[in-house]
Structure formats: C-alpha cells, structure tokens
Amino acid sequence: MEVTLNIVFQGFYKDSVALMRLSRDLAALDGVNEAGLMMGSPSNKQILKDAGLLADEGAAAEGGDLILAIRANDSAAAQKAAETIEPQIKSQTRSADGDTEWRPQTIRAAAKANPGANLALISVPGEFAAAEARKAISRGLNVMMFSDNVSIEDEISLKIQAREEGVLMMGPDCGTAILDGVPLAFANQVKRGDIGIVGASGTGIQEVTSLISNNGRGVSHAIGVGGRDLKDEIGGVSTLMGIDRLDADTATKHIILISKPPGEKVLPRIMDRIAQSAKPFTVCFIGATDLELPTNATAARTLKDAAQAALGGGEFEQSESVGTSLPESRKGIRGLYSGGTLAAESQLILLDAGLPVASNAAVPGAVGLSENNEAHQIIDLGDDQYTQGRPHPMIDPEIRHEPLADAMADSTIGVILIDIVIGYGAHPDPAGQLVTMLDDLRGENGPAIIASVTGTELDPQVRSSQIKALEAADIHVAESNADAALAALRLLGVNS
Amino acid sequence: MPSDQDDKSLLGGDLSVINVGLDKFASELAEHNVSVVHLDWKPPAGGGAELATLLSKMGT
Secondary structure (H helix, E strand, O other), X not given: OOEXXXXXXXXXXXXXXXXXXXXXXXXXXXXXXXXXXXXXXXXXXXXHHHOOOOOHHXXXXXXXXXXXXXXXXXXXXXXHHHHHHHHHHHOOOOOOXXXXXXXXXXXXXXXXXXXXXXXXXXXXXHHHHHHHHHHHHHOOOEEEEOOXXXXXXXXXXXXXXXXXXXXXXXXXXXXXXXXXXXEEEOEOOOOEEEEEEXXXXXXXXXXXXXXXXXXXXXXXXXXXXXOOOOOOOOOOHHHHHHHHHHHHOOOOOEEEEEEOOOOOOHHHHHHHHHHHOOOOEEEEEOOOOOOOOOOOEEEOOOHHHHHHHHOOOOOOOOOOOOOOOOOOOOOEEEEEEOOHHHHHHHHHHHHHOOOOEEEOOOOEOEEOOOOOOOOEXXXXXXXXXXXXXXXXXXXXXXXXXXHHHHHHHOOOEEEEEEEEEOOEOOOOOHHHHHHHHHHHHOOOOOOEEEEEXXXXXXXXXXXXXXXXXXXXXXXXXEOOHXXXXXXXXXXXXXXX | OOOHHHOOOOOOOOOEEEEXXXXXXXXXXXXXXXXXXXXXXXXXXXXXXXXXXXXXXXXX
16 A cells, blocks of 8 residues: 655755755655655645645654655555665765865854855755844855745845845845856856846846857856845845945946836836946846936846847847748747746747737736637746746756647647756756757657757856757757747747 | 955955855855855754744844
C-alpha cells in the first residue's frame, strides 16, 4: 500500500538549489512515487499537502525546519529512500572557496570578521529575510534581497530604515544587479561603460544591459530595486536613492529607469528628481501612456526602445525575415516566457499592431487568459501559479514543456515566441534544453518558433553558442525580444 | 579593501559581500574576484520566523 513518510530536521537549513537537486535524486529512487524536500513555511506545507506529501510530522514543522517528504509504494521503500538521502542532506555545505573552513553564522560575526564588507546579499526563505536585512542595515551594510515572499509592511520598514542609515535596500524580490561590472544573482556579464540603470524588473534590466553591451556601449551600474518599489505604498524609496547614487557617480553619463508604471503619488516625485539632474534620462515604464517628462528625459515604449535611446538612437541590426510560410489556418501567436518583463514587452508590440492579447500577466490593454479565447496568448511562466514549489523557468526551463506541448498540438497556432535568458544564475544550457524538448514534440508542418537570446558573449553560456544551437534546430533567432515579436507579426502578415 | 562604513555609496569602490543564503551566489562572486564571506546560516531562534523578527528588531 502506498505510504507517505515525513521526517523533520529541526532548525536545519539547506539552500533551495541544493534542496532542488536532492529532491530530484530522491524522486528517482526505487519505489518512490513522489518526493519533496522543503523548509517548513506555511506556503511550502501547502504545496506538500496539495501534492499528497504532507503527513502529521511535516504538518507540525516550523518555518526553520526542513521537511523530507516521500510517497512510496510501501513503507520499506520509503524508509530505504530516506536512509539513502539523509547523509547527503546532512553533508557539510561547500564553502564559496571550496573548502570547509570555519564560517561565521551571523551577520554580526561576518561583519566583524570582514569590516570592509559593504553589501549583504540575502536569499534565505522570505519569512527570515527581513530579519537578516534589518541586521545588515543596522550595521551600515547595503542590502540586495533576492528573497521574495516578504510582506509589503516589512519592505516599507526596511526601506525607511535603509534611507535613515544612508544605505541602499535593493529588493525584496530583486533578481538582478550589476555593480562596477560585477553581476549579482541573475545578471549578465556586460561591457563596462557609462550607462547606468535603475530597474524594478530583473529581466528588464537583463535585456537592456545586454542590448547595450551587444551594440557597442557599456554599463556603469545596474541597480535593482524590487518589483514593488514604485507602488504608492513603498513610495519609490530605493528608486530615488538609486537615482541619487547614479547621479553622483562620475562614471555614469546617462540613466535609464525601467519599471511597470509607477503609482499616482510616486510618479511626480520621480519626475521631480529627474528634473533636478543634469544628466539625460530614458524612462521605460512598460505599459505607461502619456507620460509628461522633464526636458532631460525621453520616454521609451519598450526595452529595445530604451536601449536604443541610451545608445543615441538609430536602429539595431535588423533580423532577417523568417524564411517560412504558414497555412491560412495558423494565425495565432503563443508566447511562452520565462521573463515577466519580456512577456510584457511582447504584449505591447502585439497590442500596438492592433491585435487582441490575453495574458496571465496582462499589461494595460490586454485581458486575462480566460477572458478572450480568440486573443493571442502571452504567458509569463515565471508567475507564481507556475512556480509554486518549483524552480523559476530561468533556472529550470522544464516548466515550459507542458505549455509548449499544448501550443505545438494546437492547429491554430502559427508562431510560438520564446525567450532564452542566459547569464549568471540561469540554466547552463537553456537553448540545448529547448531543442531537446522540441525533438519530442515536433511534427510535420507545425508552428514556426521564434526566439531571442537575452545575454552576451561574455556570459558562461556564450550567446552566440546558444544562437547556433537554436538555429541548427530550425528556430529563428531575433536580435532582441522585441524583434522576435515583430518577426512574428511579419510572418503572420500583420503590419507593425 | 574599501574604507568600510564611510563608503556606503557602494558604487565605484571595491565590492565586499556577506552572502546569506544561496551558496551559488557566493561561488559566482568569488569567481569575479569579489571578497565574499558566505554565512553558515541557520534559521534563528529555533525555527520561528516571528521570534527571529523580534530578535532582529532588538539588534541581536
């Protein structure tokens, strides 16, 4: 009879990447039907419960406890699997330099041991992240908080505390930053230069910095602020401080802002701050219309427009048109995106061409997925509904498999749009992964696949190698995410 | 080494990082020759997030 076994390791932490790897190993063991290794936060316990993996022991665990959960054919198989994986769970985590020397356990001890530290990079589970950030800020450290699931109340109090201390609070949910050429978390290795960026969007920053670097210029710094910073509740605290930093930075000659449209109360404060600067600004508030900007700022509708404006105007190299034709019945576009802002950019391009668009992360003018069955669907696979208990599609593109299979099997779809995002933090070979996935799904006369690769030649995955692998598999690769959407329109005979 | 607390601006100096969480981030920073201390982090206060928050507010 199938059994569910939970073992709880109290006060035990292992990082989420390590847990993901161990979960996979566990699920592959003999007699195991399903398995999970998760910290015992309420949301994780719900995920385990929904997967039929939560037993009484796991249900009683706390946020700082690790739950080993196994559903197996019988209790002998469950026990054997637990015994097999337990030594790996308890094994010493490798330190950054590969050895197992003493490591401080608290920010206080680390700051004492390294008085020159100027940044705390925090990626522990969300419910503990604010407490760590508070300690870092009170020691005069700037903070980049990768963790999400942090309450808006904590975000407000942390940002106010940071402003009082004169340090930057990047995040929560800050996935990307580049400081003095060093990529932090999910970021690309770009050329150094004089264009600075403050962005509330990780993939937005990645696309713009990569386009700048790939087109002859470079980046001084890219400061991430977290997706909610320009909401009225937060007040744009980190964006304003980020602008202050870049304004004062002699290496930065031009500043780009990237965000969803700001709250009504925040917008005038941002505009006032821009007007005080002697530097030129490019403002890309994705989906905003009728922005009234100071004279030193220009508006950019898309990420590509923002990069072009900062580069001094002019078109990037144009992609060749897609060398294929589609039957009359294949008129639909389906976008399967790992980057939320890349999905938003594509929606804008389709909307601007007069097409109806539906999305799970709809920009102004688009509708929800269930609201219009006739609309072109642009799906953000990084959205919570796809990533509950699973890694983000930039880390594990496997999430794309099911929606890709659906789109390949749909005889009304003419073009599938896909973003490949490379760089630090991302999957080591997302193009190869996509090609392998398509090998199983492709039939005769299927939809065309158009992709773009966000990243650079300096990234570990090497942009040109990724492009080569995609093109070898008959995937059209556009110069930018925007160009991929434009290529889809051309292929379908729609005027952009 | 940066000149510690007086350099809160972060930009234009040497980056020196305390990494709390994902091991991978520390390894990648070390690859870029950034000074990084990777914490041996454990959930504080016996696993309860509320107590951890309270302790952090007390400056512990």
